[in-house]
Amino acid sequence: MYQTLLTSLENNIFTITINRPDKLNALNKDVFNDLNRALDEIEPDAAIKSVIITGAGPKAFVAGADISEFNGLNKEQAMAMAKKGQDIFARIENSSKPIVAAVNGFALGGGCELAMACHFRIASDNAKFGQPEVNLGLIPGYGGTQRLVQLIGKGKAMELLMSAGMIDANEAKQLGLVNYVTTDGELLGQAKKILTIINSKAPLAVAGCIKTANAVFDESVNGYDLEIKEFGGCFDTDDMKEGVSAFLEKRKATFSGK
Numbered sequence: 427m428y429q430t431l432l433t434s435l436e437n438n439i440f441t442i443t444i445n446r447p448d449k450l451n452a453l454n455k456d457v458f459n460d461l462n463r464a465l466d467e468i469e470p471d472a473a474i475k476s477v478i479i480t481g482a483g484p485k486a487f488v489a490g491a492d493i494s495e496f497n498g499l500n501k502e503q504a505m506a507m508a509k510k511g512q513d514i515f516a517r518i519e520n521s522s523k524p525i526v527a528a529v530n531g532f533a534l535g536g537g538c539e540l541a542m543a544c545h546f547r548i549a550s551d552n553a554k555f556g557q558p559e560v561n562l563g564l565i566p567g568y569g570g571t572q573r574l575v576q577l578i579g580k581g582k583a584m585e586l587l588m589s590a591g592m593i594d595a596n597e598a599k600q601l602g603l604v605n606y607v608t609t610d611g612e613l614l615g616q617a618k619k620i621l622t623i624i625n626s627k628a629p630l631a632v633a634g635c636i637k638t639a640n641a642v643f644d645e646s647v648n649g650y651d652l653e654i655k656e657f658g659g660c661f662d663t664d665d666m667k668e669g670v671s672a673f674l675e676k677r678k679a680t681f682s683g684k
Contacts, residue, residue: 438475447483454492488537508567515543522633556592628665
């Protein structure tokens with residue numbers, strides 16, 4: 427179904443594996459097109475409650491963009507490429523279903539940008555993060571300058587952006603870029619463990635958490651007003667009624683997503 431992705435669905439968790447290990451899973455046009463199509467598949471499918479994005483092979487999550495596609499581009503073409511990448515990564519960031527990056531090995535350039543577009547990140551102990559675009563006379567184009575500042579703060583983000591420096595998994599955790607560090611063998615298991623817990627919660631409420639948390643960084647939206655609206659909207663859902671009843675009756679809630 428996909429040229430560059432492997433997908434599987436187990437226990438309501440949809441795993442997307444970028445499958446170009448010979449190219450360290452570098453992002454090219456085909457990967458972007460496949461990711462866009464995968465997002466089309468995720469949203470309407472009730473069987474999919476959450477998503478993991480990871481990379482094939484032991485060396486890389488995504489080692490960056492496919493630089494061979496940069497040759498011969500003019501300014502307008504480069505801007506169009508960046509816009510397409512940003513649009514797809516924004517779809518990940520704004521997905522109503524949790525999307526977690528399971529980062530194995532290198533997450534550099536566009537790979538770091540892809541990981542940052544996910545709702546949170548889990549890293550193997552061999553993971554490396556960085557935005558090395560200045561080595562090519564470039565800056566990040568898929569949202570990296572914005573999300574890196576949001577996630578780790580301006581000072582450290584500025585240093586990494588301008589120096590092309592890399593950080594390991596433990597420093598990434600200290601900076602708040604990743605939530606957990608585990609072994610490569612336990613990486614997907616840890617991601618699935620967390621998502622299994624999230625999947626047991628009310629889906630509409632989870633979607634509301636994503637929407638309102640993202641509003642912190644959207645200047646066009648008053649996040650507090652949105653929170654009031656989303657909070658009130660929960661009272662019209664079957665899940666809220668079920669959750670409150672289960673709490674009062676001291677039983678486990680069974681949510682329907684309605």
